[in-house]
Amino acid sequence: MDTVEQGANAHEHHHGYISRKDDYLKRLRRIEGQARGLQRMVEDEKYCIDILTQVSAMTKALQAVSLGLLEDHLGHCVVEAARTGGREADEKVREASEAIARLVRS
Amino acid sequence: MDTVEQGANAHEHHHGYISRKDDYLKRLRRIEGQARGLQRMVEDEKYCIDILTQVSAMTKALQAVSLGLLEDHLGHCVVEAARTGGREADEKVREASEAIARLVRS
Amino acid sequence: MDTVEQGANAHEHHHGYISRKDDYLKRLRRIEGQARGLQRMVEDEKYCIDILTQVSAMTKALQAVSLGLLEDHLGHCVVEAARTGGREADEKVREASEAIARLVRS
Amino acid sequence: MDTVEQGANAHEHHHGYISRKDDYLKRLRRIEGQARGLQRMVEDEKYCIDILTQVSAMTKALQAVSLGLLEDHLGHCVVEAARTGGREADEKVREASEAIARLVRS
16 A cells, blocks of 8 residues: 555556456447447437437446446455555545545436 | 434444434435425426426435435445455445445436 | 416416326325435434435435426427427427436436 | 438438537547547556546546437427327327436436
8 A cells, every 4th residue: 555556567556356357348348339339320310219228228338337346446445445444544435435426426 | 213312322333424413314304395395396387397407406415415325334334344354344345336336326 | 378488377377297296296295205214214323225225216206206297398398389389499499408417417 | 331221311311410410420439439448447457446437427428429319309300290290299209208217217
């Protein structure tokens, strides 16, 4: 906790979600594909409601990614900070809460 | 309601949010008032869009309550469980994550 | 459309949702009851996650009310304005869209 | 892609959003870029909270696309159906309301 904070060394410091990295990458590639599919739909002037349905599906997929990342974050960074204790723990809780608020409001 | 206010036994059971109890109660009373105000608006057949604006305000107020409760929960129950460690910590993280998912999806 | 615009006379002008007024009032009374239930839960210091579950349920109930009101509004006011045509229609569409945006973002 | 997909003739059938097609395509390309950026962040094991912030930004961008498409849809298809009248209007209103509900819930 005292040294590398923000990524300096990917080998020494992994942020918890590393174990499911491949899963996240696969989902994000699929989401990227959905973004391309939406462009084709607009290009081809598909029916507006069908496009909206696709946007909802894509939003849900993104949401699932954030909820997964958040759970990983709580289970790793926040739990670890809680064990360290003191201000570190308070800060991590506040930071996670702000991320949750952004998520809920978006 | 008339007797033990702060939780039969503060040592055995305090759920973290106790310190801000009055604040939460005040907000929830205001939200209850908004629910009554909405009934009057429907009763008086106010313009639909104005009612929707009030519903949005009330939803935001509710959301603020949940985000506050969640932060308290993370800062108390989850942090405490993290210190205890083991399965207790895992369970609290999973439980909190499920609550966050419900919040994000509602 | 030329006279009473924003409620002046409830007898002459009802905003479309009148037919389901009782249904909306019933739902809103239930929502008011949920707000009171939440106060009791906080008062009794119930477990934070259980309170959050109730808040999610209440948010969903509110959302269902707004979606119902919005559908009524589209089916009455917007459709009527569309028939009248011209700027009236454009304004109603913009106004409805803004209400939808507030709803989606709340 | 090559032939008639959703309506014989683009001149006879344009779904309303055609005028802002380029704007939508530009936004969707940017969203596709955000999806690729997120993959890089996961690949490089960036800090979880920073990834969540990006996901929130991307969700908001997607939401803005749906709200725009929905407004176009109301202003064109729904208004047109309202003028045609009868079951056509009812169906379009119901269909739009269902799309709004999916949007609000996602």
